[in-house]
Amino acid sequence: AFSRTDENKIAQRAFGGHSFKRACYSADRTGHALLHTLFEQSMKRGGELQVYSEWYMLRLIINDGVCKGVVAMNTKTGKLEVFHARTVLFGTGGYGRAFAITSNAYANTGDGIVAAYRAGVPLQDMEFVxxxxxxxxxxxxxxxxxxxxxxxxxxxxxxxxxxxxxxxxxxxxxxxxxxxxxxxxxxxxxxxxxxxxxxxxxxxxxxxxxxxxxxxxxxxxxxxxxxxxxxxxxxxxxxxTAHYSMGGIPTDNDCQVISNETGELVTGFFAAGECSCVSVHGANRLGTNSLLEALVFGRRAGKKLFEVTPEIKWSKVNEKEELSAVRLEIDRILHTKATENLSAIRKELQNTMTNQVGVYRTGEDMESANEKIKELQDRFTRVKVENKGKNFNTNLIEALELSHMLEYSELIVAGGMAREESRGAHFRNDFPKRDDDKWMKHTLAFRKEDGGYELKYRPVRVTRYQPEERKY
Missing domain, CATH: 3.90.700.10 (Succinate dehydrogenase/fumarate reductase flavoprotein, catalytic domain)
Structure with a gap:
């Protein structure tokens, strides 16, 4: 898949912030080449993998600190199904679609991180985009x-x-x-x-x-x-353009999900890639390091899953209760007293995030964005979904995605408002300096029972390299 030198070695070039030419590449479409190669290899292993194409994960099941599976919808038929599991690994990507100008795929609407958040898992460092x-x-x-x-x-x-x-x-x-x-x-x-x-x-x-x-x-x-x-x-x-999400589901070095500010783990729940926040990137990722992270932590997650899964006992899931919770959310969207246009709400959210929570931020702008998001959340309760059918109801999926975008956008803004400093990709004109004395800590956003949020913090773990000023 990789471009080669005249000596047939893998070619390398420099990316932003690199001290050496260390970026391996395939012309200017490395991701595309790797994706095709990986998909080809997964198809070759047909019998070893069961792929559920056109399924949409809607709910993560966690009871008493133990992950028990997910609820998903077959988009071809609209059927809901509970997938029982002793271990679950999320690799659901980032959340850049909350912004009007973004490089992210249309599917990057934060579905995985919101499923974890609604199941009681905190989200970490959401302000760093x-x-x-x-x-x-x-x-x-x-x-x-x-x-x-x-x-x-x-x-x-x-x-x-x-x-x-x-x-x-x-x-x-x-x-x-x-x-x-x-x-x-x-x-x-x-x-x-x-x-x-x-x-x-x-x-x-x-x-x-x-x-x-x-x-x-x-x-x-x-x-x-x-x-x-x-x-x-x-x-x-x-x-x-909004490109990468440094925040997400907090994990340890083996991709096991962290449940609180003291570092306790959720049994059987793992996350890797851009949906996770193991925080190797801190507040700003260097070019090519996302692929490196995916390779390293994908491998670590797989090894840890193989180790712990046999040790976790199967536990009962109240299927009726889990399915009812998802059906209730869907029915609320499909059968509400509809007056609001879905596309208009999404566009207003994205414009708000780009214009007021973008490259440069201020407390005043983020406060305004916060008020706008609350208004849009209220309007969403009256959103109009034209298609009431079950088969390939993309209109319903767009509404579900928008509900996720509205929920995590509020956390991006909340974390940014609270963090009165500038660090990496989070830059505030009203607090332009980095403040390690007050803010060398991770933001954790917890979901409250009433649907609101609470911010807590946990310290940054500094090991071999001490924080220092960057000079370029």
Missing amino acids: QFHPTGLYQHGILLSEAARGEGGYLLNGEEERFMKKYAPTKMELGPRDIVSRSEQTEINEGRGGGPNKDYVYLDLRHLGKEKIMERLPQIYHLAKDFIGVDAIKDPVPIQP
């Missing part, structure tokens, strides 16, 4: 960091390589949070491009056609197909 600097203008589609790794420039509307002002050593290969804030500063101060001066440029022209088509073909086609720009001849309009 990474914004990638090279999102395609107005679409948010990711233009890979490979573009800057291969030597692409970032230009403002005056065709100036502005990163020399913000990261004079690393320039375009500074960490994502610094580069995104630099772009947003250029835009906010009137040095953006276009008639509205609301974007900057990714310039690849000096790389030449041959290098672009060999090393960056996907970027070329995305720019051409979506906004009609030929990257060989013209700079590409870009803007920061």
